[in-house]
Every structure is written in structure tokens, then in C-alpha cells.
Amino acid sequence: MKIEGKVFVVTGGASGLGAATATHLIGKGAKVIMVDMNHALGEEMQKRLGEKSKFVQLDVTDEVAVEQFFKNVEQDYGQLNGLINCAGIGPSAKVLGKNGIHALDAFQKVLNINVTGTFNMLRFAADVISRYELKAGEEDRGVIVNTASVAAFDGQIGQVAYAASKGAVVAMTLPLARELAQHAIRVMTIAPGIMETPMLKGLPEKVQDALGAMVPFPPRLARPEEFAHLVGHICENNYLNGETIRLDGAIRMQPK
Numbered sequence: 001m002k003i004e005g006k007v008f009v010v011t012g013g014a015s016g017l018g019a020a021t022a023t024h025l026i027g028k029g030a031k032v033i034m035v036d037m038n039h040a041l042g043e044e045m046q047k048r049l050g051e052k053s054k055f056v057q058l059d060v061t062d063e064v065a066v067e068q069f070f071k072n073v074e075q076d077y078g079q080l081n082g083l084i085n086c087a088g089i090g091p092s093a094k095v096l097g098k099n100g101i102h103a104l105d106a107f108q109k110v111l112n113i114n115v116t117g118t119f120n121m122l123r124f125a126a127d128v129i130s131r132y133e134l135k136a137g138e139e140d141r142g143v144i145v146n147t148a149s150v151a152a153f154d155g156q157i158g159q160v161a162y163a164a165s166k167g168a169v170v171a172m173t174l175p176l177a178r179e180l181a182q183h184a185i186r187v188m189t190i191a192p193g194i195m196e197t198p199m200l201k202g203l204p205e206k207v208q209d210a211l212g213a214m215v216p217f218p219p220r221l222a223r224p225e226e227f228a229h230l231v232g233h234i235c236e237n238n239y240l241n242g243e244t245i246r247l248d249g250a251i252r253m254q255p256k
């Protein structure tokens with residue numbers, strides 16, 4: 001798919017990987033609607049990215065609001081070609097922790113945002129994308145890119161809820177790609193390693209350096225731009241479909 005002139009929705013677009021992705025897609029000539037819960041950061045992003053961008057405050061788990069959001073997108077833009085799901089949370093808690101047994105609602109919250117939120121967004125996005133009228137020379141109507149994590153494969157102690165949620169995102173990829181193939185919509189997942197986003201930048205520099213040094217090569221944290229660049233490549237390479245790509249410098253996380 002050629003990115004120029006296409007319309008994308010990026011969740012978690014106000015921060016970290018989503019913000020970098022929105023910036024990259026705008027740079028390639030797309031129109032991008034960023035959705036996020038964080039109103040202040042989202043407005044700031046819209047100002048920075050200019051008229052080809054729009055920020056909408058939205059909770060990806062809200063069934064009614066998300067349905068209305070996609071109705072508005074179709075009405076305002078007349079088409080949709082991509083959904084990049086970056087919204088997510090990553091708290092950690094042990095099953096048997098210092099403060100007691102893992103709370104059930106904490107487990108459900110992670111699954112709700114990371115899995116249900118991803119699915120809620122993509123079901124409506126797929127519906128709008130499926131109505132895009134292919135132009136001469138075009139092969140795919142659109143692409144959905146979800147964000148998992150290496151925790152889907154090497155979950156650490158304290159990541160039981162997070163790993164379960166990201167494992168579900170990985171597992172959704174193939175059945176979605178198989179089903180949506182008939183609509184010429186591709187589905188891919190990226191499983192990032194340790195990324196230099198606000199989530200990790202909050203840690204002391206020493207800890208960040210130690211984390212970076214654990215990566216075989218290059219021995220540093222990944223830059224959000226590297227994630228965004230991969231999203232761009234996935235959009236442009238029509239033969240990428242139904243797969244999860246680790247973006248991790250060959251790191252395999254240890255138990256803790």
C-alpha cells in the first residue's frame with residue numbers, strides 16, 4: 001500500500017510508539033487520526049503535526065464511543081486504510097506478592113485494555129476499510145497493525161497479566177488475517193522489546209543503561225522511530241500478512 005494520501009487511525013497516538021507512528025505516517029503524506037485517553041498530550045501532538053492530523057479523546061474499550069468514532073471517521077474522511085493499535089498498559093504484579101494475592105480486577109483491567117480494546121477498535125476499523133474502493137493498481141484496501149510485546153513469548157515474573165494479554169494479541173493475528181483476506185485487508189503484529197518511551201524514560205538512567213546493555217545488538221533501548229519505521233514498512237509491503245515480528249535486537253528476557 002502506498003501511504004501517501006491514505007487515512008490511518010493510531011491508538012495511543014499521544015505518546016511513545018503511537019506518537020512516533022503518527023509522526024512517521026504524516027511524514028509519508030498520510031492523514032492520521034490519533035486517539036488516546038490523554039487529552040493534553042493528544043492536543044499537543046495535533047498542534048505539532050499540523051492540519052493532516054487530528055486528535056480525538058477516546059477510550060478504546062468503550063463500545064458505544066468507538067462505534068460512533070468510526071462513523072465520524074467515515075463521514076469526515078470518506079475512507080479508512082489503516083489502524084495501528086498502540087494503546088496499552090503494562091503494570092506488573094506477582095500472583096503471590098508482598099501485598100497479597102494478585103487482584104482479579106487488576107488482571108481483568110490489563111486484558112480489557114490490551115486485548116478487548118485492540119479488538120474493539122479493529123472490528124469497526126475493518127468494517128470501514130472493507131468499503132474502500134480500490135483504485136487502479138492497488139492491491140490491498142488496508143492494513144491493521146497490533147502491538148504485542150516480547151512478553152508474549154518470554155514473560156517475566158510479575159508479568160502474568162501483561163504476558164497473557166500480549167499472547168492473545170499475537171494469537172489473534174492469523175485468524176484475523178485469514179478472515180479479512182477476502183476484503184483485501186492485511187493484519188500484522190509487532191512484538192517490541194525494550195523501547196525508549198515515556199514508560200521507560202521514567203526509570204533512573206542507570207537502570208535504563210543496564211536494560212540497554214542486556215540487548216545483544218545494538219546494545220541500547222530501541223527508539224520509537226524504529227517501531228514507526230517498521231509500521232511504515234508493513235504498510236508498504238503487501239506480502240507481509242498474518243505474522244508477528246519481534247523488534248528486539250535479539251533480546252530474550254530473563255525470568256526477572
Ligand SMILES: NC(=O)c1ccc[n+]([C@@H]2O[C@H](COP(=O)([O-])OP(=O)(O)OC[C@H]3O[C@@H](n4cnc5c(N)ncnc54)[C@H](O)[C@@H]3O)[C@@H](O)[C@H]2O)c1
Nearest residue numbers: 012015016017036037038059060087088149192194195197
Ligand atoms: N515501551 C516498551 O518498552 C514496550 C515494549 C513492548 C510493548 N510495548 C507496547 O507498546 C504499546 C505502546 O506503549 P508505549 O511504550 O508507547 O506506552 P505509552 O504509555 O507511552 O503510550 C500508551 C498510550 O496508550 C494510551 N492508553 C492507555 N489506555 C488507553 C485506553 N483505554 N484508550 C485509549 N488510549 C489508552 C495512554 O494514554 C498512552 O498515551 C503498548 O501496547 C505497550 O504494551 C511497549
